[in-house]
Amino acid sequence: MKTIFRSITPVKLLRSSISLATQPLSLNPSTLIDDFTKFCNQRDLPKAINALGRLQNHGIRADAITYSELIKLCVSKGAIKEGKIIHNHLYSNGNEPAVFLNNVLLNMYVKFNSLDKARLLLDQMRERNVVSWTTMISAFSKAKLNEEALRYLVLMYREGVMPNMYTYSSVLKACDGLETLRLLHCGIIKSGLDSDVFVRSALIDIYSKWGELDNGLLVFNEMITRDLIVWNSIIGGLAQNDKGDEALNMFKGMKRAGFPAGQATLTSVLRACTGLVLLELGRQVHAHVVKSEEDLILYNALLDMYCKCGSLEDADSVFQRMANKDVISWSTMIAGLAQNGQTLKALKLFDSMKDSGIAPNSITILGVLFACSHAGLVEDGLYCFRSMKRLFGIEPGREHYGCMVDLLGRAGKLDEAVQFIHGMEIQPDAVTWRTLLGACKVHKNVEIAIYVAKEVLKLDPQDEGTYILLSNIYANANRWEDAGEVRRNMRDQRVKKEPGCSWIEDNKQVHLFVAGDNSHPNIDKIKTELNLLIKKLSGMGYVPDTNFVLYDLEGEQKEDSLRYHSEKLAIVFGLMNLPKEKPLRIMKNLRFCGDCHTFAKLVSKAESRHIVIRDPVRFHHFKNGVCSCGDYW
């Protein structure tokens, strides 16, 4: 008895006698700790915090592991207040917990999204190790505070703490460009940490995000042991960089390596299908995923795939059945309807979205404006644009302005569109002007077109289409000198020409047709069939429209290059090979030329086929001689 009393300081004795009055429990320190430990183990937060209060009153400490477990319990329950009580307790009486517990506290504030509190704590800590720094860096990186993440990496270096694989795998995401990325990669290799799978998957991912897929592939190919996430990184990287076919090949490789596809994998596979318009493969993925639990991201990708493969019925049925829908699900569906020419349904869906209590974001509004512009709903579009900030708190961005230029231009209000661009709060870019140029073309306004084309070329001197258009305009007006100058400028700028190509899926195979390329095995047969078809259509009044051809070709040669545009070859291939009841679904890399558009309309009538062609911006559903775009595109 005596010895026990002697071991307690007078202050502590005083405290315990006070607490005795309010909390008539055990006085014995070991019993108090036992109580505390017991409640922590039982994950009984209120009782544990109560017991902690008694420890506090008696100036007693439990062991670090128990505290750490209790803090984790707070995190899992979102108990911020309790977490702070523990923090105060650990810092009471001028104590500072060991770095391990400090790290647990740091992590707690991070999980509570209190980055400022975490930052303060880190500043205050006497000892900071690699875990402390990594906790902060990872938090900044996840919160997309990239500058802060990189800044803390530097602070860490300056303090003489070296990053490890945990640090690198989380800081890589925060790279602000290729230069930083290369520096980090060097550091990783020098420290021998590049054998870590986490670091590797982060490297693959970030290289592909910065458009250096080859470096990502290099990292991937050097790996001896790969896990599911590394496969996902490379497949996702390929899919996001429009290398759908390579992504699908990689997916095959992954299956060969014995990995079952996870939801993230299938999301990327769907993205690849979307990019390649592989509706049938997309359907197979769908059939595969309906068996598992509904994953929102995956289902959103499914929606997008159906929309972008021009199958609105499938998209709608998925959308109707989805138990949870977020702003992306709604925006995908609204944009999908709009792009497929179903304007009124798109606007109706926007109303339903608002009714359902999901707040639209800037991308949702973009879909709505797109719908208005493609249906000539000038007033509705203007209203939406003018009220987006007031109603939804969304500032119009460059793309919203672009949609408005399109809206005015399409409606033939070309002067107003020019005025609108001059009044924009954001500097117009080449895309803005090019949008208006397209409208000038449709409405055949030469005067404005010349002005607009010059604006485009000021901002993008490499734009092939604009040179050609401008020189065609001059040539048609017999202004040969001007046309010649445009041609010279084009040569001086070494404008690159992107070859037009189209592709179509048949029996799980993609058939690609590139302008001027005869490598398809059946190309001769296809060309023969195409010529027969053109003859048949000529009987219906089809005359090739040569205005859409390059200026340096003449007469018959002009018509010949037009004759074999890749979308025509793809259409004929589809007619020859796909069953009559199936719509022809064709994808192309460039915008439609007017001649091919007319051609497709006539074919849909002459052959009674439903033809769906996707250009880089929208869809054209050809049925019975009419296109869903209403001949505006």
Add this chain to the structure above:
DNA sequence: GTAGGGTTAG
């Protein structure tokens, strides 16, 4: 003991 990588809409 505490810190880490991949997936969706324009």
